[in-house]
Every structure is written in C-alpha cells, then in structure tokens.
Amino acid sequence: MTLAHRKLVTIITESALESMLVKDLENFGVTGYTITNVRGEGARGKRKGDWDQNRTICLITICRSDLAHVILDHLAAVYFEDYAIVAYLSDVEVHRGNKF
C-alpha cells in the first residue's frame, strides 16, 4: 500500500508543562500524541527525574508538515525562553494518511 508522508514533532521538556502542552496541541487540532517519561541533561542542567521538580517528558505527535511548523513556532514563542525544552521535527511515513 502507498504510504503518506507526515512530520513527527518531538518535544523534550519539564513534566510541569505536560498539561499545558497537551491543551495547546489539542487546540491546534492534532489527532493524538504519545508521552514517555525520560531524563537528561542540557543547557539548564541535569534532570535526573528523581523527584517531582526534576521530571522530564518526551512528547511526540504525528501531523501534517504545515501544522508541525506552526506547533514548533508556537513552542519557540511561548516556552523556549523560560523552560528546559528541546523540540525537533523528523519525517515519517504512515499508512492511514487521513488519521493524522
């Protein structure tokens, strides 16, 4: 079967932002998202995830390329300055194009 091309948006950030990000994504109209608990280190120091204020999540969502760029710009405008956050896009191929 032919596959459709979509963008995968990946956001790695403080777990404190989880519910706000999910609300944002829903407002942008994504069809779903997946979250993983992770840990890491970056410009804002070590985040071992050993207690509440230290937790990091990795949130991914598959969507059309234009929406992916809108989401990334939104993140940059609202969260990049004040929070530990990394976001990037990559290319994926999916089966049911209408699902994303």
Next chain:
Amino acid sequence: MTLAHRKLVTIITESALESMLVKDLENFGVTGYTITNVRGEGARGKRKGDWDQNRTICLITICRSDLAHVILDHLAAVYFEDYAIVAYLSDVEVHRGNKF
C-alpha cells in the same frame, strides 16, 4: 565508515498486544526490537497507563525497507481495525548493515 540505510518501524499500541506483536516480528525474521512504556491519546481515547487495561507500549524495530513495508501491511490487516494502534516508518543509518 560508510553507513547502511535501514527503516525504523515504530508501533504505538495497547500493551495487551505486546506478546502477539513480538511473535509476529520474530516470524517475520527481524533481528531485534526495543520496547518503551508510554502513554497517550488518540482516536480511541485517553490511555493514561494508570492501570492494566490502559497501558500503551512503543515498539521499534530496525530492518530492511522491504521487510518494514511487509510488517506495516501486516499490522494494518490484522490490528488496525480493532485496536488502539499507530504505526509509522522512518529512515535511519546504521553501522553494521548485516546486523539488521
């Protein structure tokens, strides 16, 4: 060193399917797989992972492009209708081509 091109198959689905999917993949002859516990939301509602029936896994496997397509078609035929499931392909470069 020159790298080989392979496909990464990613499957996000109910943890109830884990052992069946692993068996399927082994039958298709993949050389390995990796599983992460995740949570998320999609067409079939929220899956917070807070109890048994609500768990979601993310399963990835690296393989040749043709096998990746075969796997995706198999998933579409067998699981897409009845289960909460998302699957997609992406491109990766690996060192030891013969390993995958």
Next chain:
Amino acid sequence: MTLAHRKLVTIITESALESMLVKDLENFGVTGYTITNVRGEGARGKRKGDWDQNRTICLITICRSDLAHVILDHLAAVYFEDYAIVAYLSDVEVHRGNKF
C-alpha cells in the same frame, strides 16, 4: 522560521554503560542528551529489564552531522564487540541551530 538540519544519534544499550557513555558524550562536546529506560531483544538475548543486570537504556543526542559520525565510530570501536548495543543516526530539523 527556517530550521537547521542536525543528526539525531540513538544508542540502545545495557544500562551498565550509562555513566561511561555520558562521559564520552560530554568529552565529545554534545550540548545535551536524553535517556529512556527500555527493554528489548537482540543478538545478545532478551533484556526484560526485570533486574539490575538486565536493564537497557535508549540514549539520544542531537548534534552536527560530523560529530554524529565521530560518535558512532567511537561507539563501534569501543563498545560494539563486548556489549549489547545498537546505534543509529537519523535526520532532524531544529529551531535554534546554535543550541546543538
């Protein structure tokens, strides 16, 4: 906004290697990394993560393409022979190119 192209290095390996890998990456000058606890199976058998010697991590780092290749070569030289390990590269687009 225009996005910058970077490589995503993914390393799936025994958790015993975690602190050594992190030190290696820091020596190579990466700007950050993210770690997820995973489980899986490969040439070196099942790794269910059910106890200490069985844990597997997935470590990712975003960096410039040349550095990504250097890292992969280093992993191949030092760890591929003796450890359960898989590593691969993929392409990503990021917002703040100078961050990675």
Next chain:
Amino acid sequence: MMLDNLLDPVVLCFVVGVAAGLLKSDLQFPEQLYEGLSIYLLFSIGLKGGIELSRAAPGEVFVPVLATVALGVIIPLVAYFLLRRLGRFDRPNAAAIAAHYGSVSAVTYAVVISYLVRIGQSYESYVTVLLVVLEIPAIALGILIARLGSATGGVKWGALLHEVFLGKSVYLLVSGLLVGYFSGFDRSEAVAPLFFGLFKGALALFLLEMGIIASRRIEGLRYTGFFLVMFAVAMPLISGALGTVAGLLSGLSLGGTTVLATLAASASYIAAPAAMRIAVPKANPTFYLTAALGITFPFNILVGIPIYHAMARFAHSIGG
C-alpha cells in the same frame, strides 16, 4: 448499616479517590505502586485462604465448590441473555460483558471480608477457594459464546487457558493458597505482620487509587447508553440473589453466604478484560470496563455489600 459501611476507612478512601477523579485532582498513584499493591493484596488473600484451608476438613469444601461452578456458568448466561435481548448488544460485546459479570473482583472480595470481620460475622475458612473457582469459568464461557459461529478461525485454547490460569491474578491467588496451605499457621507467623497486619491499611490505600481509576471510567458513560448503566446496577443484584440461593443450598453459613453472594455480584476487572481484549477483539472495552469498573464496582463497595448481607440474612431466616 448502610451508613455504618460508608464510614469504614476502606470505603471512605474509595470515596475520596472517586472525588479526586471527579474533581480532576492531579493525584495519581504511580503505576508500579498500583501494581505492587495489587500483587500484595492478591497474594495475601491467597495466603490467608491457604492457611485457613490447612485447618479445614477437606470434604466440607466440595459442595460449595460445585455450587460456585454452577454460578460461574449460570450468571454469564443470564447476563448474555439480558444483554442480547433487552440491550440489543451484538454477540461479541454481549459475550464479553457477560464474562466480566460471571467472573469476580478480588478487591470486592477483600472488602466484603473486611466488612464481615468488622461486624463480627464469622464465615467458612475456605471461601478463598470459592473466589479462585469463580474467577475462570465465565471467562472461558464468554470466549466460547463470542466465537461460536464467528468466522475468525478457531480459538487458540491452549494460549487462552495459559493466559487465564497463569495470568497474574489467578497465579498469585493460587500461589498464596499453596504457600499458606503447605507452610500452615505456625510457620507463617513470622510473615503475618506483613501479609495480615497491614492488609486492611493496604486495601484502603488501594481503594483510594481504585476510586480515581473508577471515576475516570465514568466518562465512558457518554458512549455506553442508558441500558448498560441499568444493567450494571441490576445485574449484581440478580447475581447477588443467585449467589445467596447457591450459598443457602450448599449449606454455607450466614457469613459464607454473604461472601458467595458478593462474589457472584462482583464483576471482574483484571482477568476478564485481559482475556477479552485478546480473545474477543471485536468487543469494545469501553462497554465492559465502564460497566464493570465504572458502575458495578463502586455500587458494590458503597451499597452492594450491606445489601447482599441483608439478602443472606433474609434467606437464612426463611430457609435456614
């Protein structure tokens, strides 16, 4: 008596858990704490049963076990009939829901035991065996009904039996029974503080989390329709009555009859959903989970148990 039940800390914990869910508190037990507590509870239930069994007369348990197996067949058939005829559910959904109501909830069992202990009502020492016995037949029957006449190949019974008998909940109950039975009362004394001393507290904590989980199921009501809500309240009353009769007929005491009625009235939300998801994929989990966990479970914890106790007392007063 109803109010008295509601003031038990175990029940109150369930209430504050439900409230947490409804108020959208961000309180949630980490998933491995939930799992850890459920392993502890299941094993403790089994262990206690096994120790008591090691002091029981072996023959005694035979008739009640037969009666329990009968319940495990009759209840899902009644449920299936109601769901198909009155509820107009399709075969897979009706069969899957019926399997849940024919099987049991070990937590509901733990709550009825703690209820009887609190009011000082004795019961047969081997009732844990009935819990284990009632867990499985309905699940097998549900799968059988769902697959009858279905095109999707045969049932992989081997895999399914494995799944059910070696599934977490049955395995832990049975392991506990065996360990308790073989080690006996004296040898088990040193493990009693963990498995028995803490039991009720752990049950309270677990019910707090179960309250949160159950309350989240309530949003499923939007999709399930009114009939299923009715069913999820009426069915436990019907099965509770059937259980009462079975208890009376098989010679159980008042306490034992209350336990069997509660077991009959309870709906599975661990073993049954796990088996149905694999064996009856066409059944929609929203239906069986909303009914069993979102409605019947809270109903039983909050008001059902005193009702089944009253049923048993009534039956024993006329039949005993």
Next chain:
Amino acid sequence: MMLDNLLDPVVLCFVVGVAAGLLKSDLQFPEQLYEGLSIYLLFSIGLKGGIELSRAAPGEVFVPVLATVALGVIIPLVAYFLLRRLGRFDRPNAAAIAAHYGSVSAVTYAVVISYLVRIGQSYESYVTVLLVVLEIPAIALGILIARLGSATGGVKWGALLHEVFLGKSVYLLVSGLLVGYFSGFDRSEAVAPLFFGLFKGALALFLLEMGIIASRRIEGLRYTGFFLVMFAVAMPLISGALGTVAGLLSGLSLGGTTVLATLAASASYIAAPAAMRIAVPKANPTFYLTAALGITFPFNILVGIPIYHAMARFAHSIGG
C-alpha cells in the same frame, strides 16, 4: 539535646542520604518508590490528624488557625522584602522564593512530631490542621506579587486554585483528614498498623532519599550567590521566631508552639515549586530549590527543630 536529635534514626538516615549524594554513590530510590512513600506519608499525616480532630473540641482550633493564616501572609512579605532590598533579587525571583518560605514542608512537620513524641512532649491534637492551613496562602500571595504590574496577561486564578487545592500534597492531607475525622478512632484501628505503626520507619527511609536529593541541590550553590545561602539559614530562624510568637499569642501549649514555629520555619518543596513553575515562569528554579531544599530543609532537620523547641520553651517561660 542537639546531639540527641542527631542520633535519632530518622535524622541519621538523612545524614547517610546526604553522604551518599556527596560521595556520588549510585544509590538512588526508584522514582515511584519516592512517590509511593510521599503518598503514604502525606495520607498518614492527614489520617492521624483527622482521627485526633474527631476527638477535639471544635471551637479550640479557631484562634490558632487565624494566627496561622496571619503567619502565612506575614512571612512571605518579610521574605520578599529581605530578598528585594538586601538580596537585590528581581520581582519574580523574590516573590517565588518568598512563597516557598511562607508555605510549609510536610516532611519537616513529620520530623518535628516524631521529635516531640520521642522526648515525651505533648501537643494539641489539631496541629495537622495548621499544617494544611499554612500550605496555601503564601503560594497565592507569591503569585499575586509576582504578577502585579507584570505585562504577561492576568493570572488564571481558576487554574491556579485548582492546581494548589487539588494538587497531590494538599489533596492527600485533606483526604486523610476527612477519612480520619469521619471514620474516627475505633473504625480506624484495623488500618493503624500500616498508617501509624510503620510511620516512623517509612519517614526514616524517605529521609534517606531526601538526603540524596537535597545534597544534589547543593551544586546549585555555585549559581545562587552568598546572599541566598545566608537567607536560607536566617529566614527559618526569623519565621521560627514569628511562629513561636504566634503560637504563644494564640494560646498553644509548649508542644503546639514548637510545631507552629517549625511549620513557620519550614520551606515548601512540593506544592510551592509546582505552582511557581507554572505561574511564575520567569523565576529561576535553581534559586528557590537550592534555598528551600538544599539548605533550609537540611538545616531544619539537623539543627532547626531543637532550636525552635528551645525558642518555644523560652517564650513559654517568659510569656506563659
């Protein structure tokens, strides 16, 4: 008395935890064990308070609650003033740090209670209520101050109140209080072995992990500057003194005054940081976490509590 406090197993556990962190041991509690223990501790604290409350005279608690609310307003204002004037912090950082010092640490509360129990000093049965009451006002005030004159739109008070009142820590304390209050002493007996018998041991284990976590915060000192270190030691002494006065004026006993002084002196590291991260994003977490968790928390556990007890004794000797 100081040494005596240091030899308590709970405090020694904290010390070996700090040592583990400083020595870079790979010992770390799995995150869900940390979470599980904190759920257990918070709920147990509430439950104990609720049961005791169910036996207290209702009117008694009124004046101390008022005094506690006053502390919850005065302490953050004092802290804010010091941080702005002497520390030259900008508004968001000063407000966020002040909120932490105005709010409370439930673990510090648990340690002072275990201290009083060990030395045989009685205290009012309703002090848990003061813990709950003191948790929130400072957080609201801190947000208010941070947002005053800030361009960033209005505060979403609805979301924030929800966040704070239904946040994990307050919800568990309040749930415990309610369950304890309504079920009362007799009904709670069967859950006592878990919630009360194990409490001090669980607190010891938790403090081992808190020692590890707190010691990791110490590397934040590099960025915080000397003033904040001074502040993190001086501020609890100031709030402890204010708490002592408030306790004395509102008629608390020597034990109760010690508790209120310790509550006042403690700095929040669960509810406050969670609220600040969302409501005051411009405040740097390194500042408030290093101060509250890296310095003030260890200070209170290791030497603060005996000091506040001495303050209370002194106050009662001259004022009582």
Next chain:
Amino acid sequence: MMLDNLLDPVVLCFVVGVAAGLLKSDLQFPEQLYEGLSIYLLFSIGLKGGIELSRAAPGEVFVPVLATVALGVIIPLVAYFLLRRLGRFDRPNAAAIAAHYGSVSAVTYAVVISYLVRIGQSYESYVTVLLVVLEIPAIALGILIARLGSATGGVKWGALLHEVFLGKSVYLLVSGLLVGYFSGFDRSEAVAPLFFGLFKGALALFLLEMGIIASRRIEGLRYTGFFLVMFAVAMPLISGALGTVAGLLSGLSLGGTTVLATLAASASYIAAPAAMRIAVPKANPTFYLTAALGITFPFNILVGIPIYHAMARFAHSIGG
C-alpha cells in the same frame, strides 16, 4: 530437616516463583518494586546488624573478620583454579566467575538468618559485619586476575573502588550498620515495626520475584555447558566447607559458623556482576549469571542452608 526447610513460607515463595518462570506465567514484579524491596532488605539487614553491634564487645569481632577476609581471598583463587584447569575457561571468564563465588549474596544471608531464628539457633550479633567484609575482596581480586597481562591499559582503580564501595548494595548495608550502631536499640524502637516486623514477609515476597528471575536464567544453561552446572553445585559445597573451617578456627559458635559457611557458599549477583560488566567486559555475563543466579542461588535456598548447618554441627562436634 530438609523438608522442614522447604515448608518455610520464604522458601515456598521461592518455589512458586520458580514455577511461575518455568510455566511462563506473565507474573512479574514491576522493576521498581523489585528495587524498592531490595533497598528495604539491604538497609534492614544493615540496621539490625548495627543495633546488635552497638551492644557487642568491640574486640570480639576481630578474629572472625580476619578469617572472613582470608575466605574472600582463598575462595576466588580456588574457584579460578578449578575454572581454568578443569573447566578450560579463558582468563576473563574464569576470573569473573571466581569473583562472584568469592563475594556474597545478601539475600542468601537473610534466608540463613531466618532459618536459624526459626529453628531457635543463636549466632553472634556481629555476623552482618562479616557479610559486608566478604562482599568486596573477591571482586577486587577477580578484576586484578582478569587484568594481569591483559593489553587493555591499566585498571582504573579509583573508579572501581568507588563503584564497589559506593555501589548500592554495599552502601545500603554500611549505612544501615552505621545508623543502627549510632542510634542504638532504644532509639530504634519506633522504626522497628517497619524494618524488623515486616522483614520476613518482605523477604518472602522478594524471593517470589527472585524465583521468577532465577528461573529465567536457566535458559542460559544451553550456552554454558555441563561443566559450569557441576561447578555451580560443587563450588558452594567447597566454599561452605572452607567457611565452616574458618568459622570453627576463628571461634564462632555453631550458629555463627553456619552463617559464615553460608556466606562463603553464596555467590554474589548484585555487586559482582555490576563490577565485572564494566571492569572485565570480555567475560560473558551469561556464564556468571547463569551459574551464580540460575543454579547456585536456588541450590543454596532450597537445600544448601541445611547442609551448611549440618557441616557446622559436624565440625563443632568433632572440633569444638
């Protein structure tokens, strides 16, 4: 006596765990429960040892410690020799396996203590110190042997010593010892219900999971060859005999000798594998894990301990 040991709930739990693994039940403890239990057990063992030590005469412990260090050197040398000469293993594998057998298993220690308590056999209060002392020398020795003449640069001893002494298991044991020693018996009373009251129950639960984990190691047998199976049964008998002699010579009582023999016979599966994986990467984990965890550990739990007790009794009857 053998059967009596098998009917202890702790041992029965191990048996049902092994059965769960062999029957491929999906029962598995969540990994953080496993970790939480092991933190609890290690710390409790240390704490109990520390409290008892605080009441022991300080000089007493000196000779047994020396004997234990000697065992920690002799056992891995014997093991290495057997593995190289008879087993034809290469240097890294022989050295790594030898390190495991020279070091100890804290869980096996806990089981022998619970065995002695059950049969009413007293033992020296400071045996926990011997557990700690025996954990490390063999690991260092194994690394040394593996690296001798190896081209791969020098050993980073700093990092390795850090790894071993500050590794989770040694750190928890030593912390417990220190906390127990300094707080002493009276101050520790309030934490006793958690750390001592629940100990045996927690050990039983942990052994259930260890049974599952150990049984999964058995599939490694396919790759290890018959010699290693023989070795994994014979070696603990040899070290047990050496431990018995060392106990007798250093003047330990019958109980203490049984403990030392069991410690000698036990093989490490926490500290040793962690160190070997990093320091001796050429050694194949399948070999040392299958032997230590898949064979020797079950052997010791199921039948070894009564054998070592018999050895000690025999030695004391002729030598004492």
